[in-house]
Amino acid sequence: MFPDGEALAPAATAVFTAVLTEGPISRVALARRLNLSSAAVTKAARPLIAMGYLEEQAATERTGPGAGRPASPLAIRADREFFVGVKITGDELIGVVTDLRAEVRTSAHRRLTATGIDDVLTQLGELVNELLGSFRPRTRHLGLAVSGDVDHATGFVRYSPFLRWHDVALRELAEKATGLTVTVENDVKALTTAEQWFGEGVGADSFALVTVGAGIGCGLIVGGRLVSGAHGVAGEIGHISVDTNGPACHCGSRGCVEAIAGADAIVRAVGRPGVTFSQAVALARSGDAAVGAVFARAGDAIGSGIAAVANLVGPSRIVVSGEGLSAYDLFEPHIRAGFQRQAFGAAADCSLSIRPLPFEEWARGAAAVSIKALVAS
Amino acid sequence: MFPDGEALAPAATAVFTAVLTEGPISRVALARRLNLSSAAVTKAARPLIAMGYLEEQAATERTGPGAGRPASPLAIRADREFFVGVKITGDELIGVVTDLRAEVRTSAHRRLTATGIDDVLTQLGELVNELLGSFRPRTRHLGLAVSGDVDHATGFVRYSPFLRWHDVALRELAEKATGLTVTVENDVKALTTAEQWFGEGVGADSFALVTVGAGIGCGLIVGGRLVSGAHGVAGEIGHISVDTNGPACHCGSRGCVEAIAGADAIVRAVGRPGVTFSQAVALARSGDAAVGAVFARAGDAIGSGIAAVANLVGPSRIVVSGEGLSAYDLFEPHIRAGFQRQAFGAAADCSLSIRPLPFEEWARGAAAVSIKALVAS
Numbered sequence: 001m002f003p004d005g006e007a008l009a010p011a012a013t014a015v016f017t018a019v020l021t022e023g024p025i026s027r028v029a030l031a032r033r034l035n036l037s038s039a040a041v042t043k044a045a046r047p048l049i050a051m052g053y054l055e056e057q058a059a060t061e062r063t064g065p066g067a068g069r070p071a072s073p074l075a076i077r078a079d080r081e082f083f084v085g086v087k088i089t090g091d092e093l094i095g096v097v098t099d100l101r102a103e104v105r106t107s108a109h110r111r112l113t114a115t116g117i118d119d120v121l122t123q124l125g126e127l128v129n130e131l132l133g134s135f136r137p138r139t140r141h142l143g144l145a146v147s148g149d150v151d152h153a154t155g156f157v158r159y160s161p162f163l164r165w166h167d168v169a170l171r172e173l174a175e176k177a178t179g180l181t182v183t184v185e186n187d188v189k190a191l192t193t194a195e196q197w198f199g200e201g202v203g204a205d206s207f208a209l210v211t212v213g214a215g216i217g218c219g220l221i222v223g224g225r226l227v228s229g230a231h232g233v234a235g236e237i238g239h240i241s242v243d244t245n246g247p248a249c250h251c252g253s254r255g256c257v258e259a260i261a262g263a264d265a266i267v268r269a270v271g272r273p274g275v276t277f278s279q280a281v282a283l284a285r286s287g288d289a290a291v292g293a294v295f296a297r298a299g300d301a302i303g304s305g306i307a308a309v310a311n312l313v314g315p316s317r318i319v320v321s322g323e324g325l326s327a328y329d330l331f332e333p334h335i336r337a338g339f340q341r342q343a344f345g346a347a348a349d350c351s352l353s354i355r356p357l358p359f360e361e362w363a364r365g366a367a368a369v370s371i372k373a374l375v376a377s
Numbered sequence: 378m379f380p381d382g383e384a385l386a387p388a389a390t391a392v393f394t395a396v397l398t399e400g401p402i403s404r405v406a407l408a409r410r411l412n413l414s415s416a417a418v419t420k421a422a423r424p425l426i427a428m429g430y431l432e433e434q435a436a437t438e439r440t441g442p443g444a445g446r447p448a449s450p451l452a453i454r455a456d457r458e459f460f461v462g463v464k465i466t467g468d469e470l471i472g473v474v475t476d477l478r479a480e481v482r483t484s485a486h487r488r489l490t491a492t493g494i495d496d497v498l499t500q501l502g503e504l505v506n507e508l509l510g511s512f513r514p515r516t517r518h519l520g521l522a523v524s525g526d527v528d529h530a531t532g533f534v535r536y537s538p539f540l541r542w543h544d545v546a547l548r549e550l551a552e553k554a555t556g557l558t559v560t561v562e563n564d565v566k567a568l569t570t571a572e573q574w575f576g577e578g579v580g581a582d583s584f585a586l587v588t589v590g591a592g593i594g595c596g597l598i599v600g601g602r603l604v605s606g607a608h609g610v611a612g613e614i615g616h617i618s619v620d621t622n623g624p625a626c627h628c629g630s631r632g633c634v635e636a637i638a639g640a641d642a643i644v645r646a647v648g649r650p651g652v653t654f655s656q657a658v659a660l661a662r663s664g665d666a667a668v669g670a671v672f673a674r675a676g677d678a679i680g681s682g683i684a685a686v687a688n689l690v691g692p693s694r695i696v697v698s699g700e701g702l703s704a705y706d707l708f709e710p711h712i713r714a715g716f717q718r719q720a721f722g723a724a725a726d727c728s729l730s731i732r733p734l735p736f737e738e739w740a741r742g743a744a745a746v747s748i749k750a751l752v753a754s
Contacts, residue, residue, distance in 0.1 A: 149722075204607075205607065206604075206606075206607050218689070220689065220690070222599045222600060222604060222690075223599060223600040223602050225600050227583075227599060227690060227691065228691070229583075229690065229691020229723075229724070230581075230582065230583050230691050230692060230693035230694075230727070231687075231691055231693070231723040231724060231726045231727055232691070232723050233687070233688065233691050233721060233722055233723045233724040234688075234689065234690060234691040235689060236688035236689065236721045236722075236724065237688070237689060239688050239719070239721040240617070240684075240685045240688060240689070240719075241619055241681055241684075241685075241719055242618055242619070242621055243620060243621045243622070244619055244620045244623075244632075244677075244678075244681070245620070245622065246621075251721055251722075252718065253718050253719050255621075300621075301621075304618055304621070307616075307617075307618075308617045308618075308685050308689070309689060310608075310610070311610065311611075311613035311614070311616050311617060312595070312597065312611065312612060312613065312614060312617070312685070312686060312689060312690070313597070313599075313604060313606065313611060313689070313690065314604065314605070314606020314607050314608055314609070314610050314611040315607060316607035316608070317607075341629065341630050342616070342617075342618050342630050344610060344613045344616040344628055345610055345613075345628075346606075346608040346609050346610045347606070347608060347610040347613065349608045350607070350608055
């Protein structure tokens with residue numbers, strides 16, 4: 001919702017989205033890109049310029065004699081409005097403030113001592129206060145990202161295993177606690193939205209983001225839209241079975257990617273009492289062959305699961321990230337090897353970006369969802 | 378292209394498609410369904426009625442006093458135009474003539490003694506002549522379905538392994554050979570289109586068709602559109618690996634669904650010299666436990682692959698069919714068991730239709746593609 005309380009016309013939403021994700025861009029290029037007349041672009045842009053969200057940049061140079069009037073590209077005024085994003089995990093809140101282009105301006109976090117909804121809301125209110133500071137006058141929106149089964153449309157968290165929440169009306173409660181307009185999204189979908197709007201997914205008709213950590217998740221864009229699943233399940237790459245005789249999975253099956261490559265599965269496969277995930281990483285890096293083999297098998301399973309995504313859906317590119325990729329060096333060659341072996345024919349041409357996930361990226365994803373909610377409202 | 382040589386306006390295409398796939402349907406229901414005004418629906422329908430493709434049915438009864446003017450639903454005139462569909466396999470041509478609703482009116486087939494393009498075109502010309510008969514005056518379109526890598530847009534067959542074709546300009550050549558307007562499509566995509574427009578996929582936003590036979594294929598509809606893959610590969614469920622230590626696959630990997638459940642793989646796993654697929658089916662049906670176990674493992678691998686589709690994309694339903702399902706009784710319980718074990722959470726709610734594929738269904742798929750090309754041109 002914009003400051004005057006009105007929703008944008010469809011053409012204005014299209015113009016705003018294109019300038020935000022692909023700008024600065026000239027009116028001529030916008031008209032071509034959106035299949036609109038020049039007059040329609042000018043009309044659509046007018047209220048966005050008036051409200052201060054868009055601006056005309058200084059005219060660029062002519063490209064040659066007779067090239068006509070110099071173009072004045074439309075650009076986003078990134079500091080017109082700020083957005084708070086918070087990722088709620090089982091043991092901490094991670095928060096950021098971003099501008100309209102999802103650039104992080106400040107971040108903060110708080111340990112959670114309890115995960116009851118009332119405790120979390122109290123901590124959330126304090127964290128948001130701390131974050132806002134001088135951004136307060138120009139901040140109206142808060143995005144929240146939670147792992148588990150989240151109903152984005154209603155802001156309900158149906159089930160979040162790490163938080164042990166069932167049917168929590170998170171949007172409504174967080175709006176009361178903070179006074180901001182709140183958007184709630186599943187954490188992997190939030191990260192995928194950030195990549196689609198502001199990252200490697202910009203302009204891609206199809207795109208996948210795979211997250212490696214405690215669980216193995218996947219956000220999928222097909223035909224420019226986030227895939228949600230007719231039955232509420234999609235992107236569950238962690239529960240593709242790649243080894244019918246593999247280790248038992250908490251889902252009841254065997255050999256799921258998550259049962260081989262999730263952080264707990266790796267700790268279990270290392271099988272040395274008291275050794276944590278970070279210690280396993282250190283052992284593998286120091287040359288312990290048995291522990292190294294556990295990471296190799298895990299990376300291979302992830303690569304095989306990613307190849308299933310490429311073989312079935314054929315995205316133009318796949319980004320692999322997540323906390324687990326703090327052990328990037330241990331996983332990366334095996335992810336690529338498993339992918340190359342299992343990708344069928346030209347599916348192997350799908351570009352794989354494998355990279356660590358900076359600390360506040362999940363929270364930035366939450367902010368991106370609230371930016372999208374503003375623009376596409 | 379319609380008889381007057383003109384393409385339809387977008388609203389007319391939408392009306393035609395809705396009446397064809399969901400009709401008979403009243404103008405009021407159409408307007409609501411397509412988000413058009415009643416006047417726009419009437420205007421869009423007028424040329425289609427004038428050309429004889431649509432007709433107004435007799436008014437239905439009033440539902441009660443004061444219920445207003447009785448509605449006269451719009452319906453397709455199915456025999457306004459006929460369509461030829463031919464599936465080209467490595468050893469035969471299977472042909473049908475269908476009406477506008479893809480109902481088969483007649484069928485015929487020819488054994489192929491050679492698969493060179495010239496031989497196939499000669500046989501195709503004769504088959505089409507034989508099929509047309511009294512349908513000739515009202516038939517202008519031929520759909521061709523070929524397995525392999527087909528470029529639907531240009532009508533080029535890039536590669537078809539069973540036919541040993543590379544870069545064949547099939548559309549152009551078949552138009553010369555038959556005098557009809559030709560559409561070419563991959564066979565699995567053609568079947569998927571038939572299900573989407575005239576079968577269990579009608580009205581589904583997402584939908585998958587899995588074919589079991591010499592290969593294991595999958596057509597995928599997401600967001601109402603056939604998924605093609607950014608790199609030209611999609612729906613390759615046959616090359617999802619479900620058993621990292623399983624049998625070697627012709628793709629170079631191990632344990633692919635096709636390497637366990639394709640017809641050749643089953644014959645190989647039975648491992649008795651001279652025993653064909655049909656004989657293996659007979660042995661399993663007669664109670665041979667070892668051969669029965671081969672089908673059980675194959676069905677389980679198919680179920681696990683289908684679960685990967687459900688976990689990743691979450692289609693509203695999945696149809697499993699193909700020549701292999703002539704052995705329906707041997708596969709079906711194991712496909713369901715593998716699916717139930719591997720489908721994650723609510724993904725298991727996805728409805729599975731498992732059914733044999735009637736002889737001329739592939740050819741009907743080819744005809745459906747040419748109907749779609751007429752309507753959506």
